[in-house]
Amino acid sequence: MGMMQRREHILEELEHAQELDALQIAIEELRDHFGVDHMVYHWVSANGDQYGCGTYSDAWRDRYIEQDYIRTDPVIVGCFQRFHPVDWKRLDWSGKAARAFQREAITHGVGNQGFSIPIRGPNGQFALFTVSHHCDDDTWATFTDANRRDLILIAHEFNQKALEFEPGRAPEQARALSPREVDAMTLIAIGYSRAQVAETLSISEHTLRVYIESARFKLGALNTTHAVAKALSRGLIVI
Amino acid sequence: MGMMQRREHILEELEHAQELDALQIAIEELRDHFGVDHMVYHWVSANGDQYGCGTYSDAWRDRYIEQDYIRTDPVIVGCFQRFHPVDWKRLDWSGKAARAFQREAITHGVGNQGFSIPIRGPNGQFALFTVSHHCDDDTWATFTDANRRDLILIAHEFNQKALEFEPGRAPEQARALSPREVDAMTLIAIGYSRAQVAETLSISEHTLRVYIESARFKLGALNTTHAVAKALSRGLIVI
DNA sequence: TTTTCTCTCCCCCGAAATGGTGAGGGATGG
DNA sequence: CCATCCCTCACCATTTCGGGGGAGAGAAAA
Numbered sequence: 001m002g003m004m005q006r007r008e009h010i011l012e013e014l015e016h017a018q019e020l021d022a023l024q025i026a027i028e029e030l031r032d033h034f035g036v037d038h039m040v041y042h043w044v045s046a047n048g049d050q051y052g053c054g055t056y057s058d059a060w061r062d063r064y065i066e067q068d069y070i071r072t073d074p075v076i077v078g079c080f081q082r083f084h085p086v087d088w089k090r091l092d093w094s095g096k097a098a099r100a101f102q103r104e105a106i107t108h109g110v111g112n113q114g115f116s117i118p119i120r121g122p123n124g125q126f127a128l129f130t131v132s133h134h135c136d137d138d139t140w141a142t143f144t145d146a147n148r149r150d151l152i153l154i155a156h157e158f159n160q161k162a163l164e165f166e167p168g169r170a171p172e173q174a175r176a177l178s179p180r181e182v183d184a185m186t187l188i189a190i191g192y193s194r195a196q197v198a199e200t201l202s203i204s205e206h207t208l209r210v211y212i213e214s215a216r217f218k219l220g221a222l223n224t225t226h227a228v229a230k231a232l233s234r235g236l237i238v239i
Numbered sequence: 240m241g242m243m244q245r246r247e248h249i250l251e252e253l254e255h256a257q258e259l260d261a262l263q264i265a266i267e268e269l270r271d272h273f274g275v276d277h278m279v280y281h282w283v284s285a286n287g288d289q290y291g292c293g294t295y296s297d298a299w300r301d302r303y304i305e306q307d308y309i310r311t312d313p314v315i316v317g318c319f320q321r322f323h324p325v326d327w328k329r330l331d332w333s334g335k336a337a338r339a340f341q342r343e344a345i346t347h348g349v350g351n352q353g354f355s356i357p358i359r360g361p362n363g364q365f366a367l368f369t370v371s372h373h374c375d376d377d378t379w380a381t382f383t384d385a386n387r388r389d390l391i392l393i394a395h396e397f398n399q400k401a402l403e404f405e406p407g408r409a410p411e412q413a414r415a416l417s418p419r420e421v422d423a424m425t426l427i428a429i430g431y432s433r434a435q436v437a438e439t440l441s442i443s444e445h446t447l448r449v450y451i452e453s454a455r456f457k458l459g460a461l462n463t464t465h466a467v468a469k470a471l472s473r474g475l476i477v478i
Numbered sequence: 479t480t481t482t483c484t485c486t487c488c489c490c491c492g493a494a495a496t497g498g499t500g501a502g503g504g505a506t507g508g
Numbered sequence: 509c510c511a512t513c514c515c516t517c518a519c520c521a522t523t524t525c526g527g528g529g530g531a532g533a534g535a536a537a538a
């Protein structure tokens with residue numbers, strides 16, 4: 001089986017997978033296929049849930065979770081601010097904690113080289129697809145140049161499949177807001193006071209309050225700020 | 240020049256482009272290359288700035304902006320809620336306004352078929368890469384199946400290049416929030432009152448207020464609700 | 479070392495937002 | 509045609525928020 005055929009085969013199996021385990025199997029096969037030390041996919045959902053699969057050692061994964069490294073890992077922090085896939089060398093490794101983290105990761109078998117692809121979805125979903133390897137800079141540069149596009153596509157296939165399996169996907173489908181409610185919530189969200197919003201919309205402040213309360217009710221929100229947050233994270237309003 | 244060579248050539252030219260105009264040129268070439276009626280790239284940043292390029296008629300573009308269709312266009316609304324690329328047929332076209340919009344779009348030369356790829360970046364950036372064509376369902380399904388992956392990659396290349404040229408990129412790079420500020424803003428965003436947040440975090444309400452005000456200052460927000468909205472739309476907090 | 483940031487605490491008071499309830503005309507959809 | 513939603517307006521008392529001060533300890537970065 002040729003290189004491309006092998007890859008297509010793995011991705012096709014993934015596409016038709018019915019169970020979450022298939023992701024773990026596929027990522028191990030892809031790791032072997034690309035001939036790198038590690039390949040990891042990992043996401044954080046809107047409600048703080050996490051899911052990950054990959055080839056890091058159990059010890060490292062446990063340690064990572066135990067130490068809540070997700071909050072300080074320079075790869076996570078750096079990718080969260082970027083759109084593009086990024087080579088680990090280009091991240092900010094200054095700082096005591098970052099260097100200590102790096103040392104610890106390498107002792108746990110993580111490669112000295114890495115390439116991570118950030119992926120974003122609605123409601124603040126953020127996922128990271130990472131390949132890591134132990135080699136010199138030139139070898140790594142050659143590898144990433146050659147496989148960049150494939151890795152991007154694979155990252156997306158993975159994310160798509162992972163989202164399919166996500167349990168808490170579309171449970172709470174909020175009722176859509178009326179046009180006036182959208183106007184009101186949008187202006188509130190950009191910092192206007194109720195008086196300013198009412199003036200902007202040319203309605204009385206009393207009327208405005210009806211919209212806000214109506215929106216709050218529809219969104220199941222506890223107060224105005226909560227309603228704005230919910231409306232934003234569901235894409236009902238945009239600022 | 241073969242099909243793939245032609246595409247590679249267009250993308251390579253795009254990659255080395257130094258001016259924003261190159262995007263417009265590239266998208267027209269790609270449209271011709273794929274043999275579709277229209278191809279459009281279009282993004283919205285957190286601060287409301289927009290940029291777009293594509294092959295829609297000037298009349299339609301002007302009309303779209305004039306009517307602020309970006310707020311009601313079912314393609315935008317639908318894609319904002321999704322991660323995956325989506326065929327227009329799968330969007331919600333019920334509702335009077337949506338159907339009227341669709342009719343008007345078609346009279347302006349937009350195809351009856353469409354395929355849109357949502358792309359997201361840090362700080363709430365949201366972009367859409369769309370191909371549209373006039374043909375029957377089967378023809379369109381064949382086309383999208385065959386070109387789905389290529390279109391995803393092209394969408395990313397486009398977005399990458401567009402971000403390079405974006406003028407207002409780094410200016411309003413909000414300072415990151417401190418851990419306690421993130422805690423405070425997150426709890427506020429899920430509807431807690433100041434008193435509840437203070438109790439949850441086991442700090443005095445006075446201290447809590449310092450965090451909120453500090454976050455508000457860092458985010459350049461006018462009030463708490465505004466600060467929550469900004470933090471959310473920049474991905475600094477997640478609910 | 480010095481500076482800069484973070485985290486924690488405290489005061490006061492006026493302005494603003496909230497929650498509950500009610501009501502009438504108009505548009506839309508089944 | 510009738511139910512359902514949308515838009516508009518109004519009053520009440522209570523809770524919450526906003527803005528203005530100031531201060532000390534500790535950690536980390538430059």
